[in-house]
Amino acid sequence: MRKTLATAAGALLALAASLLAAPSPAQADTQAAPGFHVADGRLLDATGKDFVLRGVNHAHAWYPTRTAQALKDVKALGANSVRVVLATGDRWTKNDTADVASVVAQCKENRLVCVLEAHDTTGYGEQDGAVSLSRAVAYWTSVKAAVQGQEKYVVLNIGNEPYGNTGYAAWTSDTADAVARMRAAGFRHTLMVDAPNWGQDWSFTMRDHAAEVFAADPDRNTVFSIHMYGVFNTADKVKSYLERFTSQHLPIVVGEFGNMHSDGDPDEDAIMATAQQLGVGYLGWSWSGNGGGVEYLDMATGFDASRLTAWGQRIFSGTNGIKQTAKEAGVFSDAGPATGSCAVSYNLSDWGNWFNADVTIRNTGTTAVKGWQLAFAFPGAQKLNSVWNAKAVQQGNEVRAGNESWTETIPAGSSVSFGFNGSSTGTNGVPAAFTLNGNTCTKS
Structure with a gap:
């Protein structure tokens, strides 16, 4: 160039x-x-x-x-x-x-x-x-x-x-x-x-x-x-x-x-x-x-x-x-879930200055999701370290996680899971909201 x-x-x-x-x-x-x-x-x-x-x-x-x-x-x-x-x-x-x-x-x-x-x-x-x-x-x-x-x-x-x-x-x-x-x-x-x-x-x-x-x-x-x-x-x-x-x-x-x-x-x-x-x-x-x-x-x-x-x-x-x-x-985006057709569970294991989180995305809609990106914001001073079963990047407190080839498809009524560990200072907690391919999911 x-x-x-x-x-x-x-x-x-x-x-x-x-x-x-x-x-x-x-x-x-x-x-x-x-x-x-x-x-x-x-x-x-x-x-x-x-x-x-x-x-x-x-x-x-x-x-x-x-x-x-x-x-x-x-x-x-x-x-x-x-x-x-x-x-x-x-x-x-x-x-x-x-x-x-x-x-x-x-x-x-x-x-x-x-x-x-x-x-x-x-x-x-x-x-x-x-x-x-x-x-x-x-x-x-x-x-x-x-x-x-x-x-x-x-x-x-x-x-x-x-x-x-x-x-x-x-x-x-x-x-x-x-x-x-x-x-x-x-x-x-x-x-x-x-x-x-x-x-x-x-x-x-x-x-x-x-x-x-x-x-x-x-x-x-x-x-x-x-x-x-x-x-x-x-x-x-x-x-x-x-x-x-x-x-x-x-x-x-x-x-x-x-x-x-x-x-x-x-x-x-x-x-x-x-x-x-x-x-x-x-x-x-x-x-x-x-x-x-x-x-x-x-x-x-x-x-x-x-x-x-x-x-x-x-x-x-x-x-x-x-x-x-x-x-x-x-x-x-037409292939993604509509608002309310996904649910996310976020199970936190907190050990003070470091933590693990196990995340499950469930497709509650009627059509399969092929290719996904889950977005959420950490509620405090958390920092993402390693990730498994997904790819993720963090900027500020915002995190965007996307599928691996083996987690690409979420059939209707089914779910995929991924996890990560990180470090934290101060109080840890669960993110307030999740969006899948830009659409808001319920928390479960």
């Missing part, structure tokens, strides 16, 4: 013809789509519900062995989505069909919408070794089997930051062509396209030509992604850019942003506040593993969810942060 400030006639003729035939973005209803789809400038999930991305980026291409735990951790911290870095094999080792399928399965297991992006296009035209969007389309075609049929759960981000600060005028025709080629190859997914200028669009190329690219998609199912770093260092710049899209009913997300950067100091508070105000999605960069002088963009130190950095604490727990604003996609 690098962030800096710093056409064929036939394709243009074809683009012009498509514009003459196409309705405006505000008028065009998307064709029937099997999963995520755009309607009137909004991203809707397969249930027809408005979906706003609230998540983070994870560098799977470089840290594949960290992915399983990373997805569990970001879900436990409240994210509803994750943007996953993949490699086409041109600059970094290719993430092949089997690997991509595994990533998708893990996203689904953790009830996370999976935004998959091909990273080898980063800085094309300026960065040595970067490849074109055309090459990215060839990559997606090669791994199509991993994502076909997953349109309810997966968004395809064709290529990361597909131009640097050289040759970016070709962005419009190249992006429109890439979208058209993805559709011709049979991809029905929502497609996401990044801005040029290392993703920051300081030239306003994407801003001023987004409608053309949207119209070039026969499915009218393309979302635009801006990366906000040093270019977006004031609230006015953030608001002006995002409102240009929303006012035209064009779907926009902040696909990457940070709390500081070598090219300037982005206004992360304005980014998050404006995104919340406008109902725009955001995906912060990045969970962990940054290098090359931007290690400060790590949200978790050493991939350890118990050691969140200031940036990690800000994006997850701050005002307009993920925990406060994220809502799970309808395809997942």
Whole structure:
């Protein structure tokens, strides 16, 4: 990842013809789509519900062995989505069909919408070794089997930051062509396209030509992604850019942003506040593993969810942060229990400065729960140590526990149990309330 400030006639003729035939973005209803789809400038999930991305980026291409735990951790911290870095094999080792399928399965297991992006296009035209969007389309075609049929759960981000600060005028025709080629190859997914200028669009190329690219998609199912770093260092710049899209009913997300950067100091508070105000999605960069002088963009130190950095604490727990604003996609939350259809028992064994707790979740509803997250708050100064039969993270006094593969399903009328030990100072006690997948459970 690098962030800096710093056409064929036939394709243009074809683009012009498509514009003459196409309705405006505000008028065009998307064709029937099997999963995520755009309607009137909004991203809707397969249930027809408005979906706003609230998540983070994870560098799977470089840290594949960290992915399983990373997805569990970001879900436990409240994210509803994750943007996953993949490699086409041109600059970094290719993430092949089997690997991509595994990533998708893990996203689904953790009830996370999976935004998959091909990273080898980063800085094309300026960065040595970067490849074109055309090459990215060839990559997606090669791994199509991993994502076909997953349109309810997966968004395809064709290529990361597909131009640097050289040759970016070709962005419009190249992006429109890439979208058209993805559709011709049979991809029905929502497609996401990044801005040029290392993703920051300081030239306003994407801003001023987004409608053309949207119209070039026969499915009218393309979302635009801006990366906000040093270019977006004031609230006015953030608001002006995002409102240009929303006012035209064009779907926009902040696909990457940070709390500081070598090219300037982005206004992360304005980014998050404006995104919340406008109902725009955001995906912060990045969970962990940054290098090359931007290690400060790590949200978790050493991939350890118990050691969140200031940036990690800000994006997850701050005002307009993920925990406060994220809502799970309808395809997942519709599968969860309704209020009153779960019961939790919490048996505490207290030995003064340390304790054990055995927790049982009972599904009192009529349908099975597949994939779960139990949230509660310690009533005092308790600290979580080891956990069994679940994965759990703690931030402040809040705890989020999620299933292991062997505790994933809770059949109707049945239960699963997990336990943990911890340390405490002062009076210990039982949490006052429990929520399962966002729904309140009774205490038993």
